[in-house]
Amino acid sequence: MAEAAGTSRGLRVYKIVVLGDGGVGKSAVTLQFVSHSFLDYHDPTIEDSYQQQAVIDGEPALLDILDTAGQVEFTAMREQYMRCGEGFMLCYSVTDRRSFRAAGEYKRLLAQARPTERLPLVLVGNKLDLAPRFRQVTTEEGKSLATQLGCPFFETSAALRHFVDDAFHGLVREIRRLERQRQVTIFHF
Ligand SMILES: Nc1nc2c(ncn2[C@@H]2O[C@H](COP(=O)(O)OP(=O)(O)O)[C@@H](O)[C@H]2O)c(=O)[nH]1
Numbered sequence: 001m002a003e004a005a006g007t008s009r010g011l012r013v014y015k016i017v018v019l020g021d022g023g024v025g026k027s028a029v030t031l032q033f034v035s036h037s038f039l040d041y042h043d044p045t046i047e048d049s050y051q052q053q054a055v056i057d058g059e060p061a062l063l064d065i066l067d068t069a070g071q072v073e074f075t076a077m078r079e080q081y082m083r084c085g086e087g088f089m090l091c092y093s094v095t096d097r098r099s100f101r102a103a104g105e106y107k108r109l110l111a112q113a114r115p116t117e118r119l120p121l122v123l124v125g126n127k128l129d130l131a132p133r134f135r136q137v138t139t140e141e142g143k144s145l146a147t148q149l150g151c152p153f154f155e156t157s158a159a160l161r162h163f164v165d166d167a168f169h170g171l172v173r174e175i176r177r178l179e180r181q182r183q184v185t186i187f188h189f
């Protein structure tokens with residue numbers, strides 16, 4: 001029997017896209033979330049999706065996570081996932097200032113692809129475990145960019161699995177929050 005759009009076996013599916021420069025740890029963060037393991041090496045050209053069930057604020061969810069690969073430049077594929085994603089995780093590395101600037105660039109591309117929508121986002125500064133010695137982006141700078149983007153901010157360590165669940169759960173909360181907001185708006189007009 002056909003199911004309602006956005007559900008699978010009765011579970012609400014959340015289509016999440018992980019974006020960010022190569023090497024910031026998109027695959028490491030994703031794989032820690034879904035399989036509780038840290039891989040020292042993951043082929044940087046592999047783009048794949050993973051499913052993970054979670055109960056978030058007492059509500060079950062099926063996260064369908066696309067771990068993207070490749071450059072920030074426009075491609076047909078990039079446009080495709082920017083169009084069908086529901087929530088976006090903008091990742092940079094706290095040890096790489098260039099990747100921090102790129103996070104802002106991804107936001108700009110997203111706004112171009114989906115100009116009329118308020119998109120659920122979270123900003124994620126990864127490699128927190130390396131921060132004491134190698135930090136190039138301060139926590140304050142991260143917070144300040146997140147405020148500018150109007151989204152929650154997390155610093156994570158995929159290596160130590162610190163705040164990884166928080167980041168994904170935070171994104172699902174943003175998707176739900178903006179969905180409720182839209183429903184309220186529809187109700188009022
Ligand atoms: N120390 C540390 N290394 C990390 C972390 N996340 C990823 N890495 C390493 O950074 C490199 C790039 O990670 P990867 O997940 O392939 O990045 P991607 O290109 O964004 O998918 C790999 O060598 C990872 O082991 C982290 O939180 N801490």
Ligand SMILES: [Mg+2]
Pocket residue numbers: 026027028042043044045046067068069
């Ligand atoms: Mg990768």
